[in-house]
Amino acid sequence: MRARVRHFQPKDAGANLVLDARYIAQGNSTAVSSWADRSGNAYNADQATGGKRPTFETAGVGGQGAVKFDGGDVLEISGGYTNLLSADNTWSLVMVTNLSSFSAQPVVFGRSNQFFFEYGNMSTVYYYVGEQNTFRTYGTSNAAMSTNTSYVAGFTKTAATSGTLYVNGNSQASFTNSGIYNPNGLQTTPSATGDLFVGAYTSTPTFAITGYIPFVAFFKTDLSDSMRKRVEQCAARSWKISCN
Numbered sequence: 001m002r003a004r005v006r007h008f009q010p011k012d013a014g015a016n017l018v019l020d021a022r023y024i025a026q027g028n029s030t031a032v033s034s035w036a037d038r039s040g041n042a043y044n045a046d047q048a049t050g051g052k053r054p055t056f057e058t059a060g061v062g063g064q065g066a067v068k069f070d071g072g073d074v075l076e077i078s079g080g081y082t083n084l085l086s087a088d089n090t091w092s093l094v095m096v097t098n099l100s101s102f103s104a105q106p107v108v109f110g111r112s113n114q115f116f117f118e119y120g121n122m123s124t125v126y127y128y129v130g131e132q133n134t135f136r137t138y139g140t141s142n143a144a145m146s147t148n149t150s151y152v153a154g155f156t157k158t159a160a161t162s163g164t165l166y167v168n169g170n171s172q173a174s175f176t177n178s179g180i181y182n183p184n185g186l187q188t189t190p191s192a193t194g195d196l197f198v199g200a201y202t203s204t205p206t207f208a209i210t211g212y213i214p215f216v217a218f219f220k221t222d223l224s225d226s227m228r229k230r231v232e233q234c235a236a237r238s239w240k241i242s243c244n
Contacts, residue, residue, distance in 0.1 A: 010039075010094070010217040010234070013227050016084055017043045017077070017218040019198070021056065021065040022238065028058040032067055035075055035198070043083070045075035045198045054199060057212070061098050061150050062240030066214035067199075071101075074205035080196030081111045090222040093117060094154040094231045096239050099211030100147050106209035107201040109216060111194060117155065118207065119145070148211075150241045152232050158222045169232050169244035214239055 010018045018038040026032070031053040035045040047053045054073040060066025067075075085091065097108050099119060107118040145151060145167075157163040165172040198216065200208040215235050223231070236243030 010231050013223065013231055014219060014221065015039050015217045015231075016041055016220045017080070017216065019045055019213075019216040021060070021067050021214040024056050024065055024067070026056045029055050032056050032075070035067060037077075041083075043077050043080055045077050047073070047075050052203075052205065060212045061096065061214045062238070064214065064239050066098070066212040066239075068212050069199040069209045071208050071210040072205065074200040074203060074208060075198040076203055077196040077198065079194075082193040084196065084218055084220060090157050090220075092154065092156045092219040092221065092223040092228060094152065094215075094217045094228070094235060095213065096150060096152055096215040096235050096241070097209075097211065097213055098148065098150040099209055101210045102145075102147065105207055106211075107197070107199075107207040108209055108213060109196070109198055110201040111196050112202045112206065117153075118201075119209075150212075150239055152236045152241055152243050154228060154232055156222050156228060166228070166232065168236070168242060169229060 010020075016039055019035050020038055021035070023038060024032065024035065031050065032055060033047055033053055037043040037045070052073055054067045054069045054075065057066050057068050060068055093109070095108060095117070099106060099108075102119050105118055109117040152166075152168050154166040155163055156166075195203075197203065197205070199213060200206055215238070217231060217235075232243055235241070
């Protein structure tokens, strides 16, 4: 019997971090102080400061739960960079996003100067994955993205210097090494330690997003195409997004 995609859970694919807003047990428009990690690894995304907390919307994206950020919110995964990224040459990330603005290059997931997964500048919208101290590397989407539109985005780092960006299940143009830093590709083993941030890339927050994040799944491995598609399609069906 064919596996039912809707009932498939990312942790079944070995996810090391799963943030799924459908399981947040709060009322509509209430502040989120902690977004529980469903992987079993307790990489919860927390915020102790009331003024920096996003809100939970029970029908924020596709009629399902989502966490809404207002440009001044951020959630912090304590030790997330240290435990998820610093010792790995390969990894995979799948997210669902819906942003109302692309100004100021908003970072949906990352850490200052070491790791970014962001939308690009105001004139060219793209997902950018990189480590600022070593390179500027980005995967440009094949078509400009729109505000107030939901996307399933993924990136699979398959080796120290290569990776593939996906938007709604479609592979995008190969990422390009460019910019003011040494364009030698992805750093083999990231050396920094510290936290990861959801909705920005510092605790200040800096480069904060305006819009929704209902789902984040991180894997400390390069997923096979078939497994990546299962994770993406599970997310797409849950938040009613067309995905190949």
